[in-house]
Structures are given as structure tokens and as C-alpha cells.
Amino acid sequence: MTTACPSVCKCDVSMWNSAQWKYVNGTNCSNASLATIPSGLDPTITILIISYNNITKVKNYEFYQMKLTELNRIDLSNNGLAIIETHAFRGLLKLQELRLQNNRISILQPDTFVRIFFLVRLDLGGNYFSQTHPNIISKNFKLKYFNIGNNKLKSIHPNLFKNNAELLSINISTNFLYELHQNIFSNNHELSYLNVSNNKLQTLSAQIFKNNNNLWKLDLSWNSLTKIHHEMFKNNVKLSFLYLHHNKIAELHQDTFKNTNLSSIILSDNKISYLHPRTFENNKYLKNVDIDNNNIHSLSADMFKNNIILENVYLNDNRINVIYENMFNHNPNLTNLFLSNNNIEKINQDTFKNNKNLLYVSLKNNSLTIIHPDTFKHNLNLRHLYLSNNKIQSIHPETFVNNTELRYVYLSHNEISEIIPKTFKNNYRLSSLYINNNNISHIDLETFASNTRLWILDLSENKIINIHPDTFSNNHYLWIIDIQRNRINNLHPDTFRNTTNIRKLVAGGNKIAYIHPNIFRNNNNLWVLDLSNNNISFINPDTFNRTDLSYLDLGNNRITFLHPDTLKKNIYLQELYLNSNLITSLQPNMFKNIPNLWKLDVSDNKIAKIDINTFYNNSKLYHFNASSNNINYLDPELFLNITNIRIIDLSHNNLTFNNESPILIAPKLKILFLSFCNIEYFPIISFQNLTALQKLSINDNRLKFIEFETRDKPLKRYHIGRNPLQLLEKLKDLEYLDISNNNLTRVTLNFVRRHKKLSWLSIRGNPLVCDCVLQDLWKWCFQHHARTRTGIAACDNPNTCTWSYVRNLRCQDNSQTLSHLTIVQYQCVC
Template sequence: MAFLTRKLLALTVVLGVVQLVVGYSYRNCIEDQWSQRKSFHCTRRYFGNMSYMTQDLPVTAVNLTISHCNVSRIDDSLSHLSNLQHLSISPCNLRIIDMKAFQKLSKLKTLDLSFNELSELKPLLFEDLHNLHSLLLAHNKLRALPEEVFLNTLGLETLNMGTNLLTNFFNVAKSVSHLMNLTVLDLSFNHFTSLSYSNVSLPRSLTKLSLSGNNLLTLGCQATLFNYVKLLDLSNNTKLTAKAFQGVDLSHLNSLRLQLTNVDILKFLNISNVSGVHVDFSGTGLKNKTQIEKLCELLKKKHSIIKNLRLDYNGIRSTSFALHYCPTITKALDLSHNNLKTIKCLGFLDGQEKITELYAEHNHLTSLLPCKNKSKPALNKLEKLSYRYNRILSVSADAFHLTPNIKTLQLNINSIAFFDHHALKGLKKLHELRLDNNLLTDLFNDTFANTYNLKILNLRNNRISVIFNGTFHYLKKLTILDLGGNKITQFQAGGFDGLTNLSKLYLDGNNLKQIDTSFYYAFQDTLQVLDLNSNKIRFLRDDKSSPFMNFSKLTDLKLGSQRPHGLTILPRTLFRGLHSLKSLYLTNNKISHIPHDAFDDLTGLHFLTLDNCCVGRVNLQPGVFKNLRNLTKLVIENMGLQSFTREVFGNLTQLRILQANHNAMQSIPVDVLESLTKLQYLDIRNVSLSCTCENILLQNYTLHNPDLQVIYLYNLQCPEDKRRTFFNFNTEVCFIDLEKYLFFCTAVVIFLFTVTPLLHIKLYWKVKYGYYVFRAWFSDHWSRIRDKEENCQYDAFISYNSSDEEWVMDYLVPNLEGNKSPFKLCLHHRDFELGRDIVDNIVNAVYSSRKTVCVVSRSFLCSEWCSLEIQLASYRLFDEHRDVLLLVFLEPISERQLSSYHRMRKVMLKKTYLQWPGPDTTNLLQAQELFWSQLRRAIRAGNRLETEDGIQESYAATDDQTEKPCEDQTPDENCPLLV
């Protein structure tokens, strides 16, 4: 309760003082991690009003990306973001941009409005964008440009208006003619039919011009149109012919693309002044040997050297052509995307021994045959060879005999099922080998015997099931080995021998069932990344030793998505010794229990993901993260967490990013979040935070914390009612201090339950007597009773139980109201006033009689009314000091039976009492006569007590004064009555 009171006081201060503090969270945008309030993205927010989306973004924003949103209009809602430099609004169904949309964004450098529905631009829309460098307007519906639209964007370098509906090239040229810094202009996939214009020219700074995908029939332009252009793309103009280039100066071009046009490339080279070495011959219809050789002859007439020759997308079926007619190719030959079925040991490269790169991707090659032919010269300069995306089934021995100096060999994405032991023979300089996405089933101990300089080996997505001894024995320089996506179930003992420099090993997607340290002995001192995701690893017990104990340099470990049910048991010692680990992935498992000391050795861990790793709803063990003091990012999504406690998360003092969405927590204590002193990014989407007083502190904390961004805070719904939101649920009722009132009420109830029995025992009859006296006083009896006390109506009031009535009527009444003793007695059955309340009758009887004689028996002790009568009489005895009470015991009652009647025991200690002689008493008649004599004398005695400790009896003057009581004798058989 003290803690709650302190928190409520703190909340009062917060609400009273800190209301003006601006929170860190945003309604519809997310700040990019580590950006320090400079970079934001707003994705899939379906609000038509731009201001609603951006109104709470800070002025410090530099980068803003709005994507996949439904924003039909941009008004001046961006005007407060004066420091914005990069703005992207794409795709968002944008149709209208107001004149003042970019009015105050003078620092903007990049503006991307691609993939929208813009059909027009206002004339002075960009007038304030003096620093704009890049403007992207592709994939809109622009039909024309206002003449002044780029008037003030003099710093513009890149303008992309591809895939629009532009038809007038003159209109575009006039709009951009004054942009002296423009270097890239993309007008591809519009509706231009010609490039005619007058009185204007393209900027001299323009070096890249794309006009691909238009409907150009002719260029129709001035000869000097492309005088400053270096790269001209005219591809995909299917109606463009060679004649269109007649008289056009192309001598300044460094690259010309004519793919998928109707240009006769041979005719074009004859009529054009373009340098053939700068023409991209991709998709120019060079299908057969004759055309290719003629091309080479034309090129060789003007050039002795050519850097790149691109012949892709030409439908070439055979390599029967001879490239020795061509100029010397010094870098790359590209034959990709053709219909080649064989390359005949690269015989077509005769005379081109200086080629360094050969691409034959996306063809129909089915095999790589032996090429050990001493008559053919080796291609010693060739360093990169790519046969990707073919249909290669087999690679024979000595397939690369003529290319001994290859450094990069790409055979991936084929159907290779047979790979000869000596297929790689002679490739001593090979650095990277891609064999992924094939059908390989076996690797042999001499497969890589000659590739001892290999550094990267990719065997992913094959059908390898066993790694045999010595498979990688020769690969001492290998640093990256990718065996993911295979069917590996085991490694022979020496399967990894030789990998002394391996730093990254990928074994994900295999069928491994256990982690055996003997497999990794060869590289345990060098390995930095180990990927074991999507295997069948499981533990049936808590193993005593860690398989990673000696991996002193391991920084990344992935153990997620184990099949079929994940890591159901996480051994306590699994991560022992991994002091250098930086990232740990345990996602998509079904761990039933995470031991409290599982991560104790991971003192250097920076990133940990446990998303979807547990079964059902869980609570993490206290102290499970106690040693992760360097952790900066923690992902605990979809774990079923029910609580968020300081004992679990309190030690993560360096944590900056916490992704905890999709969990079962109903509340998050603020003191836990406050202990995470460096937390900046909190994702709690789809967490069922109750909109109750339990979370009032959390609501205020998330709304006003200037250092913590809660992702989509303003969209978190209340689980009780999806129409309400967490950030503004009603908290007024929480300030009634209901808990405090409940505490005090509970305390009072507990106090009463504790004290009431004590009061009942000590004061019950006093209270009850006071009540009855008050009632008598109220009915005007009290004064009358007090006035007549000395002239009482009765000599004695007889208090007895109905079970003792026979003794009273047969013995007591005759002996006290007879001729010998003319006392007037008050008997309840005879003298109580009919119709009057019994309590009033009892009070009246006690106070109207000089004495009250209590006939005590076991039945008397059990009677509530008898108890009331003796209590009223004893009150007069002790509190009013009046000797009015006489006790007569009809039967012997033990001390133990009287122990609960403490009032009666007190009377017995203060006064003598009479005992009715029992049937076994000696001289019974004499004893009874003595009993009646003593009782009569006691009734006659006065009512005044002289002392507290003793009783000074006074006797009224009567005829029986000669009868002496046995007051100086010890009660015995001679004097049994007086006790």
C-alpha cells in the first residue's frame, strides 16, 4: 500500500506538472531504429488526410517515407518539417498536390512521388525547393508539364518521369532546358512518337537520357540533340529503324542501347557516326554466325580493342561463330539469355585470350564436357565464368582445363546431379565457387583437391546427406561454407578437417539431430557465424556439457525453427563459454522452460530474439537476463508472456530496442520500464493491455515520456472494447483513491474482528446493562427506583431457572414467606407485570428488591436471562457498592465448570455464599434448618458495604439475633453451609 500511495502521489505530480512534456510516440509513423529522431517511415496507414499522419512528427526529421498509404492529397501538413531532406510518398494513390505543399521545405534534396495517380503539376509547385537534387515522378499519369514547374529547382540532378502519359517532347525539353546541373533524365515508357523540338536544347550537363519503351517512329530531332549525352537508352521502341538516325550526331555517346527495336544493327553502324565499341548489342537480332561475324568485321575496321561485347537477348543457338574477326575484347563477353545448348569448350573464343569475364547465363546448356585439349590455347586471363540459370546435369573431369586462372565460378541454379571428382582440376586460383540450387548428393575427398585457394564455397539447396572424411581437407583458406538447405544427417569424424580458417558456417535447413563438438573441432578457434536453423536438433535432458564451450570467437549463433516441434528443452549449459557471442537466434521453437541461468555466460550479447519460441502462455524465470548487461536489442514477440517484471528485465540497462508485440501481458509496470534507462524503441502492438486503473501509470508514462517511442501507441486498442484506445481511456475514476479507502475499511473491519471478542468478554454485560438501564430511565423508572431504594417493595428477588422451580416453590418460598419469616419475595412467574417487556420487568425486580437471591445450578449457568439477572445484581455489588447479591448453590459445581463465568467467580471471591445440603450430609435436617436461618439473616442484613476487601455485615433488630452464624469456623461437617 505504501508503494501504491507513493505511485499515486508521483502520478499526481506528473499530471499536474509534466502535462506539457511532448511524448516520443507517433500516431501513424515509426522512427527508424538508431536514427535519433531523424528518419521516419509511415507504412500502410489508410487515412486520406496527410496532416493526421504527419502532424506529430518532430522538426528534427530529415528522412520521411510514406508508403502503401491512402493519401489522395498533400496540403501544407509538411510545412513544420523544415529540416526534411529526403521525402518519399509512394505508392499512396496521390492525386492532388496543393501549391503550398512544399513551401517551407527548402532543405529538401530528394523527392519521390512515384507510383501514384498524379495527372498534373501546378506551375510553381517546386518553387521553394532550391536544394532539390533528385525528383522521381515515375509511374503516374502526367500528360504534360507546366513551363515554369522546374523554374527554381536549379540544383536538380536527377529527374525521372518514366511510365507516364507524356506525348510532347518539346514540352519536356523546354521545362528542363535551364537545369544546368541535370545529369539524368528518364522519360522511358511514355507516349513519345518523335523527339522534335525547336529553339531549345537539352542541358549540357545531361549525360544519361532514357527514352526506352516509347512509340518512337523517328527521332526527328536536330543533329546536336545528343551532343552532351553519354548514355542513351532507346530500347523497347519497337518501330524505331536505322533510318531514324540519319544525320544525328552520336559521336559523343559512351553507351547506346537499342535492345528490342527494329534497327538493323549492321546498317546502323554503316550510316551512323557512333563508336561501335559503345553500342550495346543486346537484343539487336544477331542470331546467326554470319551476322555476328559481319558485326565483328565492322567493329574491327574502326577499333582494334573493345572493352565489353554484349550479345545477350539475341536468340543465338550456336557458338559456331568465330570471334577472332572481332576487335580484342579486354573485359567481358555476355551471351546470356540466348538459346545456347553447348559451348564446345569455349572454342569460339579463339583469338580472344584477353577476356576476363564470360557470362552464359539463362541458356539451355545441359553439360560441361572435358576440355583437356593440348592444341587449344588456354584462356589465362579469364577470371570469372558464369553458367547460372541453365539446365546443366553433369560436369565432367577437366571441364575447366582451358580456364586455369578462374577466380569466380558460378554454376548455381542448374540441375547438376553428377560432379566429377576431377571437375575442378587445375583451378588453383579459384576464390569463389557457387554450386547452390543443384541436385548434388555426394561430395568426395578429392573434389576440392586442387582448389586450395578457395575462400567461398556455396553448396546450398542440394541433396547432400553425408559429409565424408576429408571432403574439405584441402580447403585451408576457406572462410565461408554454405551447406544450408541440404539433407545432411551426419558428419563423419573428419568431415570438417582442414577448415582451419573457416569463419562462417551455414548448416540451416538440414536434418541434424544433435550438436557434436567433434564435428567442429577443426575450426572452433576461428568460427564467428554458425547457422543451425531449421534442423531437427532436440535435447531429451539437461546436458551437463556445452557443445560450444571452445568457440571462443563465435559472434552469431542461430538455433531457430527446429523441426518438427522445436527445441522443447533448453539445457542450462547449452551456451556455456560463448562469452564473445553478439547475436543469438532462438525463434520459432517450442521451448517449454527457459532455465534462469541459460544465458549467464552471454555477457557480450547485443542481440537476442526469442520470438515465437515458447509453448502457450509463459512467465520467464527471475534473473534469466541478469548477465545480459550489454544487450541492445531484444525480440520477444509472440512468446505468450503473461508478466513483465523487474526481476526478469531489470538488469537490461543497455537495452535500446524491445519488440514485445503479440503477448498476453495485461499490464506493464512503469518501474520496470524506468529501470531500462536507455530504452528508446518499444513495440507492444497486439498486447492485451487492460484499459483499467492498473495501467494508469503506464498510460501517462507512454504519453509523456520524451525518450521512449511506443510503436503506434495511439492505435493500441482496449481488449475490453475494440472501439476504445489505450492512450485515452477514462482515468477519472482512478483518482477516487479507491484502494486507499478499501485499505482503511479493511483495516477497520480487521480491527473490529480482533477487538470485538475481547470487548465482548470484558464489557458485554456492562454495555448490555447500560442499555437496559437507559431503557428503564427513558421510561421514567430509573428515578422512581432510586427514590424508593430504601423502602423497597420486596425483600428479595429470587433469580432461578425454570428447571429449579420445584425446589423454589417447595422449599424456598415456604421457608421465607411462611409464619417464621414473613419476607415478601419477587417471583417472575407471579410478580412480573403482564404485557411489559421482560427486560423492564427484570430491571424493576432487581431495583425494587433489597436483595437478589440467585439459585445457582448447572441449568442456571446455561440460562441467558439468569445470567442477565446476576450481572445486574453484581453491577450494584461492584459498581454501586451495595450488598444486594446472595448466591445459593443447589448442587456442587467444580472450579473448572465455573471458570468461564468470571463475573460469578469474582462475586464468590468477594462474598460468602450458601450451599444447599446434599442428601449425603450428616444431620441433614439440622443442616437444612441452619441453611434457612443463615439465608433469613442475610436477607435481613443491610445493603451498605463498608470496605473493598471484606464484608462488614450488619443485622437488623429481629427476634432471631440469638442465632449465630459459623462465621469463625472452617466449613466442615459441623458447619457445611457457609462457604
């Protein structure tokens, strides 16, 4: 008779049963928001998954009473489980795997697992244990896999694993262990994997692993070990993977790894300054060595002499100043070699002659001045070569002649003045070439002729004056061309005629004065175009017609006018930068065919007016920057149809406002900058339509009043009871307010206390009177500040008036003042 499957579960799911070494049908009740173990489960099931629920307690005999005695595997992980009663798993005589990781268990009774005689795997990782009873697993003689990592253990009893002679794997990582008893693993002769990483160990006994003859992988990383005794691994003849990185080891004895079977050793991020030439002498199976980020000045030429199958060597971030020519002579399988961030001045031409399997070489950030043309002659499989950030002055044309598999070459940030045309002639598979930040003044039209698979080409920050129109004629697959910050004064209309797949062109920071209207005629895949920081004064309206631009930067040029049809065909354009030009006006129809426009920057021009219909079709506009122009008035309805607008910067203009109208109608606007606009006053209804505003900067204006009518009388007609209606009354979400450097003499508590979300307020640089009214504001600042940050901001200048003066005023009423404290400048950051 088959028991019905609970509705929240999936029954008869094929799962791997490690005990039976085959797939069996199990029940999966995970992610079902269960608070208890579901009833109605088939008593014959062997696997039960109830992870990712809300079960906080497992009661005594709960599984036994549900007749689930055939269970072989239970997964209760990720539940928030806090309590497991002593007899919760009693009666489960066939249970072999119990997963309790990632819960909130802080204590287990010593008899919790005592009757689970055949338990093989127990996972207690990611809980809240600060200690464990020495007998918690003392009766689980068959236990092979134990995890109590990622807890809060400060110590482990020496006898915890005493009776678990069959243990193969132990994980006690990510705890707070300061020491381990030398006999803690003495009875675990079968132990193969041990993870003690991410603890606070400073020392380990030389005898701690003496009985672990089967130890295969050992992780001691991320501790504070200062020394490894040279006999610590004496008996670990099967040790293949050893992780000692991120410790404080300063030296290693030459015999430390003598008896091991190391395949991979990680020693990075220590303080090692010297390695004896015989350190790895007996490790004939060594494949991976990582000694990154130490203080090594030199390595013996015989360092890797006996490691004939060595594949990967990491020596980055040391102080190595020389690599001996025969150092890698005996490593024919060497594949990846990392020597970056050292002080290497020279590489002998024969250094890599025996490394015919070399795929990846990194020598960046050294002091190399020359690369001999035969240096990579024998590395026929080389694919990645990093030589950037050196002092290389030239590249011989024969340097890469044999490297036909080369894909990535980095020669940036050197002192190269010339690239001989045939330098990359044989590199047919070259896809990425970086020659930026050098002293190259000329590129021959044949330089990249053979690199038909070139995908990225970076020539930026050189001294190139001219680019021949045939320079890229064979590079049909080029996606990215970067020629920015050179001295190019002209681009021929045929320069990019064959780069039909180009996606990104960066040509900013040159001296280009004119862009021919046909220059991009074949670049219909062009997405990103940067022509900023040039001398362009005119853009033909047909220039971008055949492109697929989403990003266009024309900033920092000399453009005075843009024809309304200039962007007519660029319907996918999202970001447009016209900043720092000489534009006097924006044509009303200029952006009408750009429905996806997201960001527009027209700052630092000479714009005096923006027509109300300018952004009529730009409903997706999010960020608009018109700062540093000559705008004196904006129609409040300018952004009426733009429900997506969130950021507007109008700072550094000369704005005035209509008394009867709000400054803008943009109910979803989050950030508004109105600083440096010579504003003398705001009408009371200025911000009533900006109810979502979170950040407001009105600093560095000429405001004399912020709470009252600026024309010499209070706002009597805007009173609610006896409280005047505040200028920022509607801004309930305001978090940041800058009213600094105005002419305000008074800011009262009434002005700020209605803004419960306000967390940053700047009022420095105002001639505020130091009186009891100001003390009320100080109290408000203190209360808000204390919730989120430590300390209290103090007054800046002058020194005679500080927050401490204001704080210590004896205020019985709000009329008391200190006559000698007439000026205060400070910033309150809450």
C-alpha cells in the same frame, strides 16, 4: 599591394588551370552561405569558386565592376541561381570556363555569353531550361565543352551548334527530347563525345552523325529508339564507345558497326532476337560486348571470330539454349563471361579451352544437367564460377583439379546428391563455397581438408544427417558456416574446435536435440548463432560462456527452462530469440549481465508472469515481444528504467488491469500491441504515461465502450467542462489506431478529432449504429484521407450498410438514425 582575402573565402588555394595547363592560386568561397559575390577579392585572381551558396542573381557587369578581369574560371554551381542578367559576364575577356550547373535558371538572353570570346567550357546542366535561343552560344567560336543535360528541353534548334566548329564534347542527356534534326551536329567536325541518353527519342536520321568523323564516345541509351539505320555510323571511323542500352531496338543490320573502331558496345535491355554472325566482324579492337536482357535464342559459332582481343561478354537474361563449342575459340583474352538466366542445357568440354585468361564465368539459372570434368581444364586463372540454379546432378572429382586460383564457387540450387572427397582438393585458395539447396546427405571428413583459406561455407537445405567432428578441422579461417535446414540430429562437441575465427554459425531447422556445453569452447569470436527450429529441450548454463555473441536465436525448440547463468558472460548480446518454446517463467536475474540487449523475443511460450526486476539492467532494450503467452498482469513499472524501449507486443495474452494504475510507464514507447487479449475495458488512466505512442493496436478484444466507463455508467468524475476525458487523451502523436473487431456500438468524432496526427484508423468488425454521429466520423475520415491519398475507403459487409448510406443521411441533429441500418462493418484508412 596584396588585397586582403574575404573572411568567408580561402585564398591562394592551389587549383588546376586548364587554360594554362598548370596549377595556379585561386580563391574558394564555396559553402559560405553567401547571398552575393563577396567584395574585396584580389583583382589578379584567375580562378573563383563560389559554388554551394545562396546566390540567386548575377547582375550586369558585376564581375567587371569588381575589377576581376583576369578571371579564367568561374564556378557558380549549386547556388539556387535563377537570374543572370544579359551583361553579367561582360568585360571578362579572359574567361574560358564557366560552370552554372545545378541551379534554377530557366531562361538566358541570347547575348549572355556573346562577349566571352575565349570561352572553352560552359556547363548549364541541372537547371530548368525548357528551351534555348538558337544564338545562345553562336559567338563562342572557341567553345569545346558544352553541357545542358538534366534540364526540361523538349527540342533543340538545328542551328544551336552551327558556329561551334571546335566543340569536342556535348551533353544534352536527361531532357525530354523527342527528335533531333539531321543537321544539328553537321558543323561539329571535331566532336569527340556526345551524350543524348535519357530522352524520348524514337528515331534518328541515318545522316545525323555523317560529319562527326572524330566521334569517339556516343551515348544513346535510355531512349525509345526502335531501329538503328545501318549507315548511321558509316563515317564514324573513330567511334570506340557506343551505348545503346535501354531502348526498343528489335534488330540490327550486319553492317551497322562495320566502319567503326568499337572497343565497347552496350546493347542490353532492348528487344533484339537475332544478331547476324557478321555483326562485329570488322571490330577487331572490340573488348566489351553487353547484350544482356534481350530476346536472343541463339548466337552463331562465328559471332566473335574476329574479335581477338575481346575481354568481356555479357549475355545474361536472354533465351539462349546452346553455346557452340568453338564460339570463343578465337578470344584468348576473354576474361569475364556472363551467360546466366538463359536456357542452356549443355556446355561442351572444349568450349573454354582457348580462354586461358578467363577469370569469371557465370552460368547460373540455366538448364545444365552435367558439367564435363574437362570443361574448365584449361582455365588455370579462373577465380569466380557460378553454376547455381541449374539441374546438375553430380560433380566429377576432376572438375576443378586444374583451377588452383579458384576463389568463389557457387553450386547451390542444383540436384547434386554427393560431393566426392577430392573434388576441391587442389583449390587451396578457395574462400567461398556455396553447395546449399541440393540433395547431399553425407559430407566426408576429407572434403574440405585442403581448403585452408575457406572463409564462407554454405551447406544449408540439403539432407545431411551427420557431420563428422573432423570435417572442419583444417578450416581455421572459416568465418561463416551455414548448415541450416538439413536433418542433423547431433553435433559432436569437437565439430568446431578448430574454427577459431568463426563469426557466424547457422544451424537452425535441423533435428538437434542436445548441445554439448563444450561445443563452442574455442569459438570466442562467434557473433551470430542460430539454433532455432530444432528439438533442443535443455541448454547447459556453460554453453555460451566462451563466445562473443551479439545475436542468439533459440526460437522454435522445446526449451522449458533457462538457468539464470546461461547468458552470464554474453555482455555484448544484442538480439535474443526465445520464442516458440515451452518456457513457463523468466528468471529475474536472467538478463542482468546483458546491458546491450536491444531486442528480446519470448513470444509463443507459456509465461504467466514477468517479475518487476527482470529488465532492471537492460536500459538499451528497444523491442520486447511477449505475445502469445499466458500473461494476465504486468506491473506498470516493469519498463520504468528502460528509457530506450520503443516497441512492445503483448498481443494474444489474457490481460487485466488495475483500475488505479496505468497499464505501463514507458514515456518514450512508440508502438504497442494489445490485440487478442480478451480485454473488456481499459481504466481511464491506462495510457496516460504513454505520451509518445504512435501506433496502438487494441483490436480483437471484447471492448464495449471506448469513450465511457465500461461498468454501466459514464465517467462523470473525469469531465472537463461538458466533454468527458478521453481514454487516449494524452496520445497527441498517435498516427495509427486499430480498434477493429470489438463490441463497440458507438465511436464519436470527439474520440478522434483531438489526434491531429492520426492518419490510419480501423473500426471494422464492430456493431456500430449507422446514424448521424457516425456521419460526423465519416466526414473526419474523408477530410484526413483527402490530404494524403486518393479515394475514400468504403464499408465492407454487410452490403446493405455502406459509407454511402452514412454519407447521404440528412442530419439536422445528432439524434437522427436509420432504424433499418443497425450493423456496419468497415475500415476507415486515412
